[in-house]
Amino acid sequence: MARKSSTPTMWEVAERAGVSQATVSLVLNNVGGSRVAEATKVRVLDAVEELGFRTNAFAKSLRSGKSGMIGFISDEVASAPFAGKLLKGSQLCAWEAGNVILSVDTFNEPELEAAAIDMMLSYRVQGVVYASMYHRVVDVPAALAGIPTVVVNAQDRAGLVSSVFPDEELGGYTATKHLIGAGHTRIGMINIQPPDSDLPAGIGRLAGYRRALSEAGIEQDPRLLRYGSGIVEDGFDLTRDLWNEGDRPTAIFAGNDRTAWGSYRALESLGLHAPDDCSIVGFDNQDTLAPYLDPGLTTVALPYEQMARRAVELLLAAETPTQNPIECSLVRRGSVASAKVPA
Structure with missing residues (x-):
């Protein structure tokens, strides 16, 4: 039987x-x-x-042409400790609209990416969120040409699809303006990439730093600018290098939180402490790092969830391709103090 x-x-x-x-x-x-x-x-x-x-969702999709699924293709977003918030934001927004996310990390392997796209097309996803772990310019795969696509935490080089990305310049401006508001005029910056890099993050954050100084009428001193690679060791070495300048900075805008951590360590190695001897502002708001420094790091938050939500909204709306910079907000902690008045 x-x-x-x-x-x-x-x-x-x-x-x-x-x-x-x-x-x-x-x-x-x-x-x-x-x-x-x-x-x-x-x-x-x-x-x-x-x-x-x-x-039977698959049978239903064959009849209606709609699967109720949205594809999420990324390099390493789902496995990254902080950029994973992109996936979280996408899932929440998709769920609110009655959809689910089908996610694949490709680890920058072209064959895996091609297979992921084929799989998503076979499942008749309503569209694809094409995400990057860090802000860069990307080439959207030609295989996605026939399906609604939105790029998030990156910018489509060809401009054929909507892009959602952090407003890096506004973030750098916000960080620097906060230090200016505390009375600092000798503000160093340690960027996260060399001058010839084409990555939008460092370019935008530096432009924001310069705009804030110019707007405040503060002369830009090239001796206060350093170029690193976004790692703790560079923050350490370049902060000590800044300290060897004749007219030392009273504040530092570090291009990311790891660089800021290196600045903390450099000050400690010199018998100094933030913010008493030097105020520090970072960028990223890594929740595994920034709140746990001593003192907690004042930093600018990358808007991962907001970017992801906007990307899904644009995908479902199927509007004309647009550029969508998202504001990076200041998170105040204890690493900024008022500038000391010279005796």
Whole structure:
């Protein structure tokens, strides 16, 4: 004797509710104008819950052309400790709109990326969020040309799809203006990339630093600018280098939180302490680092969840491609103090 399937069928739902299978289908697919009585809908939904019935989503997608899924293709976002908030924001926004996220990290492997795109097309995803772990200019794969796509935490080089990315210049401006507001006029900056780099993060943050100084009427002193690579060791070495200048800075804008950590360590090695001897502002707001420095690091937060939400909204709206810079907000902690008045 064949074993009875443990998976409840639409026929069993209909039998439990005392209606036809057609009525069950109308209720589950929320067909407008079906004139199914409210009491009947309640009986059907109760039967669905009691039996644990689940619709065949793949079969439904074949009929309707809509799967209720949104693809999320990234380099290493899902496995990154802080950029993973991009995936979280996408999931939450998709869920609110009645969709789920189908996510793949490709680790920059072209073959894996091609396979991920093929899989998502076979599942008839409504569109694809193409994400990057860090802000850069990307080339959207040609295989996505026929499907709605939005780039997030990056910018589409060709401008054929919408891009959502952090407003790096405004972030650098906000960080520097905060130090100026505390009375500092000798403000050093340690950038996170060399002068010839084309990455938007360092370019934008430096431009914001310069704009804030210019707006405040503070002369830009090239001796206060250093170029690192965004690692703790560079923050350490370049802070000590700044300290060897004849007219030392009273504040430092570090291009990211790891660089700021290096600045903390450099001050300590000199018998100094932030913010008493030098105020420090970082960038990123890494939640595994910034709150736990001593004192807690004042920094500018990358808006991962806000970017992801905006990307999904644009994807579902299917609007004309646009550029969407998202504000990076200041997170105040204890690393900034008022500038000391010379004796």
